[in-house]
Amino acid sequence: MLKFIALRLLQGMLVLLGIYAVTFVLVAATPGSPFSSERAIAPEILAQIEAFYGYDKPLGERFITSLGNVLQGEFGPSAVYANRTVTQIIAESFPVSIKLGSISLLLALVLGVPAGILAAVKRNTWLDYLPMSVSMAGICLPTFVMGPLLALVFGLILKMLPVAGWYGPEYVVLPATTLGLYYAAYFARLTRGGMLEMLNQDWVRTARAKGVPEHTIIWKHCLKGGLIPAITFLGPALAGIISGSFVVETIFQIPGLGQWFVRAALNRDDFLVLGLTVLFAAMIVIMNLLVDIVQVALNPRLKYD
């Protein structure tokens, strides 16, 4: 198993290197520069700025230098916010995104998985139709509709919760619900599908023929296999919740990573774009590795190799 993890981490490193290289080339190929602005800058000053950030060197050399810095954990200065480094920006905003993301994910699992199990066990009854139509609506409704809707109802009409900002626990509720409900819908459908597949297996009939009661069939015989689709989705979901939260972060004015991502792209803040891309890619790689480990633990037919 250690060998498997080491190998996968090595593979992950290669993936990250590839992503870094591609992003670097794409950013460099984008027209314009981080230093162009509406105000005309004297050519000498511009040259000085470019020299400071290393933009006067050829592309290959810049790549090697920046890669060397990244390997030492330094993503470089922000090209737009002159007095901050990319690492500082990440250190400030990443914990916010992690907090929002993990609460949303927890909410998604707590709501989605039991709803999916219930729907599968009571299939073709209202206990199936109701959660499944709600989840269909949840998948179809984008977060930029759900977010303002929740803010309108609970913030402006009922005046129960704050609609924007990031100052205390009550500020987490609406954004986490907006994000969580969306993924809860996915988890519900995936869990229902997985459980239904298990419940239709021949060995469920064998268990019934042994006199095993239905609840034991669900918990003991079906849950392990039935959760596999949902667990497989957990990796992309976590990465998506943390990175994809930029819509929600914008709606609710939360100082998280997502906002920085958007701002960095719009500002052509090359170093920040690169840093954030590598961070997200690393998260996806690590989550997928964790998911693979959990899958092997759940399914005895899978082996580490």
Next chain:
Amino acid sequence: MPLLDVDDLTTYFHTRDGVVRAVDGVSFNLERGETLGIVGESGSGKSVTCYSLMRLIPEPPGRIERGTAMFDGRDLLQMSPKELRKVRGDKISMIFQDPMTSLNPYLRISTQLIEALQMHRDIDSKAALNKAIEALEEVGIPGASKRVFSYPHEFSGGMRQRVMIAMALITEPDLLIADEPTTALDVTVQAQIMEIIKQRQNDLGTAVILVTHDLGVVAGSCDKVLVMYGGREMESGSADQIFYRPRHPYTRALQKTIPSLQEKGQELFTIPGLPPDVSKPIHGCAFHPRCPYPKIGSPEGERPQLEDIEPGHCWAACGFCDSSAPIETVLAKADDHVAEPVDGDA
């Protein structure tokens, strides 16, 4: 009193395309320790008969329409789910056709083996595990004390069916229902599995219902035989009666298809046509469209009534054909008739 007395068992499936009459008024009984063979082609209702007894029919769309199945003095078909659970796996066990899919791939063999014991007996897990190892040894699995902790995918098909047998018999049930236990296995393994079932039956005195379409297996191991076709009983009797004095044209035709009874080098005999479509009502005799015997009268009419020929031997007395002659004469005489394409859906 017989151990199991089934009367007029009728199971329909109510589908969107109509009512499928999978089992239509089947009756039989079984004494303790006896073996009953249920034979017939695919789709003749053999498996559904067994599942109905265990109440394992998915409801809906399936429904047991009528009939009784008295097991040890109690009607299986009227039991509450709770009572049923007490019977299943304890008094009646079942083995299934496909050992590759009948064991849970996510659970260890040990877990699955002792499940029935834990459910039905007051036994601690250590004693249960010992019993499980013993059960595996009895069905001839080498290194049972280690292999009991394996997962199903670490066993071959034949070994898995042995595990199924061990699992079914671990509670020493009064009745074992074996639904085509050898169909999905290699020919070489088939004989071994039948041998194990027979041997365990002798050890424990279990009655067995053996569903199969292998008449050779029936001849070798059954006391009684029930011949089914189109969800109906065609003929039933002791193995001797069915094999030496078959009365129904279908039984006779079925026997003609046993490969080992046919002359070497000759093309194997098959019954032309297809089994009837049980989603449409069957008038008269279900076998009529494929029957090689000379027909008399119209095929429409009353369903043939079961009639005793001799004690313990009855047949669905068909009046739509002249079945007095042995089948060989008929087949020899009416070679062209057999060669004609026959519409099985009629």
